[in-house]
Amino acid sequence: MSDAYYLHLTDRLRDLIQDPEAFEDDRLPSERVLAERFHTTRVTLRQALAQLEGEGRIHRSNRRGWFVSPPRLDYDPTRDAGFNDYVKAQGRRPRTEVLLTDIRPHRPAAEALGLPLDQPFHHIRRRRFVDDRAVLSESLWVVPERAPQLLEGDFTHSLWGQLRGRWGLTLAHRSLRLYSEAIREQEAEELGVAAGTAGLCVRRTILDEQRRPVEYDEEHWLHNALCIAVELENSV
Amino acid sequence: MSDAYYLHLTDRLRDLIQDPEAFEDDRLPSERVLAERFHTTRVTLRQALAQLEGEGRIHRSNRRGWFVSPPRLDYDPTRDAGFNDYVKAQGRRPRTEVLLTDIRPHRPAAEALGLPLDQPFHHIRRRRFVDDRAVLSESLWVVPERAPQLLEGDFTHSLWGQLRGRWGLTLAHRSLRLYSEAIREQEAEELGVAAGTAGLCVRRTILDEQRRPVEYDEEHWLHNALCIAVELENSV
DNA sequence: TTACCTATCTGGTATATACCAAGAGTTTGG
DNA sequence: CCAAACTCTTGGTATATACCAGATAGGTAA
Known part of the structure; x- marks a missing residue:
């Protein structure tokens, strides 16, 4: 047909x-x-x-x-260039809004990091724009022991940069999962799209050099806003 | 609403x-x-x-x-465990069909590898199944100088394994691009789905230790058939 | 000027209906 | 017994129509 x-x-x-x-x-x-x-x-x-x-x-x-739709944004989820930096590097205009910060347990984070289910996390939820189009809704859960007073900082910029700079963390072991999804009600509302819109989910689990749990996060991208680009050397 | x-x-x-x-x-x-x-x-x-x-x-x-739909297949595109191996490891039944092999130029491959547009490649096109469901249509273009007589081999198994084993290639530099797409007519037909079905495209460009071009390939997956899973150590 | 209201524009949801084309299974003819 | 033909079922495409709900812009009143 x-x-x-x-x-x-x-x-x-x-x-x-x-x-x-x-x-x-x-x-x-x-x-x-x-x-x-x-x-x-x-x-x-x-x-x-x-x-x-x-x-x-x-x-x-x-x-x-x-x-x-504008051209897709190239994005390397294995690096922490900082959203603002790599968006600008591609000649686009970045913006970040912090929607919420609190401290609370979160089951998926606890499971991914191998911690008890009632383990509280520093939780940050933010929304990110490219050229004034909301393309990404993300939540981060950080183990409080690794980064005390985290929530007093400024989260419109790179979180990994802060973890390294303020607490000397290494982020040595990173586990990444990517899959297509239908964007759920809450994220859809934040992104100004209909629930069920096609999206791409990026989930990261991060341990430090001693394999201590550091952070877990989930990114929900509009499916046509990005192209994942990764460069790898050796190690096969 | x-x-x-x-x-x-x-x-x-x-x-x-x-x-x-x-x-x-x-x-x-x-x-x-x-x-x-x-x-x-x-x-x-x-x-x-x-x-x-x-x-x-x-x-x-x-x-x-x-x-x-059955559970998604976990897939690490940075490794070459071999399709058959990792599908079996997840308790599923793999199958591979070679649809075509020939030698010809291919513009996207030439551009990705930095070769002249009329550069001929060893070209392999195959279709892969999980539990008798066609989930993946892929094409590979290999630089003939790197792997002479490639097309006389058996392509139902790991190609990277052959490149390493038969020609001692290292596949040192790998560039990966992932993005959502609508599956095109030809691939749709091969996968038994309607053109326009949601898919995920994985493109790889591979150079050896001396940065000589080795291979370029494109994988077109049904969007709900897989979960990309990557483990990374250090290197941030 | 500012705040609110309202008409109008947008896409979103829903019904009812019709016919087409490819798959699958059954019947029929050799 | 096998292959060809037919029939039935399935999803695919298309028209016509109606009303709903959020977004927007313009106008009006404070």
Whole structure:
């Protein structure tokens, strides 16, 4: 069925969004306008839009409309260049908002770090932007013994940098897990997208040189906002 | 709008598929049957199914029906344990099909490896299964000078193992890129899914100890078939 | 100026219906 | 007994329509 009409529609819309002259400010015309222009119904048109969304070419923001997606951000989750630094290095504008800090137990963190389930953590929750688009919601859980008074600092910048600088931690053993997911209600709200939107989850577990648990964190990215890029030397 | 009916539907279907007694052989009842059972239309029901598909809980195979997805495969793209080995190690049944081998230029490979665009490569295309479900379509392009007579070997097993064993190559510098994608027509056909299905692309560029180009490859995975798992020591 | 309200625009959800095309299984003809 | 033909079932595509709820912008009142 590669001759389905909605696939032709997809092609034509793809051409449209690749033409920088087509419309102002990366915002697509409304679904109703596009449906009329292409002589079809909103239902069919939305199939084509969903297709392009899957390809990562467009995205929607709540009930505001469809937008042409900017290039993906290159991101190396094994390094701590600091979000602000690597976003700027790619000619983009970073911003970080701290949504919440508190101290409390967290089961997944405890399990990942091999600690008792009632172990309290320093918890930081933040939201990060690239060019004013919210692309990432993340939570970090830090073992208080490793970094006392952590929560009195400034979390709009690199946390790993602080762990190394203020407490001399090494972050020697890092375990990384990446997988596609549907973004859940809470994160969706923070990112201004519908729950169920395609996302990419990055989970990290970090131990220090003596294999003592240091930190666990979860990043929820919009799926088309990033490209994971890792460089490795030897060690196979 | 968290009280949308299709979200209730999603919840009930989620319960249904988590109940191992609910139905035989991981196959869901047909959309028409489910729609009737939940007193709604196929259109709304399909929204709920799409939601669960995004969560990675179910998948569809062409026009055959919907199936409960098995657990994700843990996969470390930085190591070469060999597909067969790590699939077996997780208690699953691997299978590999070689779809094509030839010699020809390939622009993305040439660009990634820094070679002239007309540089010919040994090209291998294969499809890999876990428990008889096709989950991965991949292509490899190997620089002929590094591995002469490569194409006379057996490609149902680890290629990296052969590069090391038969030609003493080191694969010292590895560059990895991961990103979500919509699976394209050709790969979709090979995997028995609809074009546009959510996928994860893994691209690797490999140089040897002297930084000579060795190999470039692209893996196209069904998005809910895998979890990338990487362990790192030091080096931050 | 500021704060609130309101009309209007947007995408989001839902029903009802129809026909198409590929898979799978069954029947039939050799 | 096997292969070809047919039928039934499945998901895939498409139209037409309606109403809902959040976002926005403009206007109005304090």
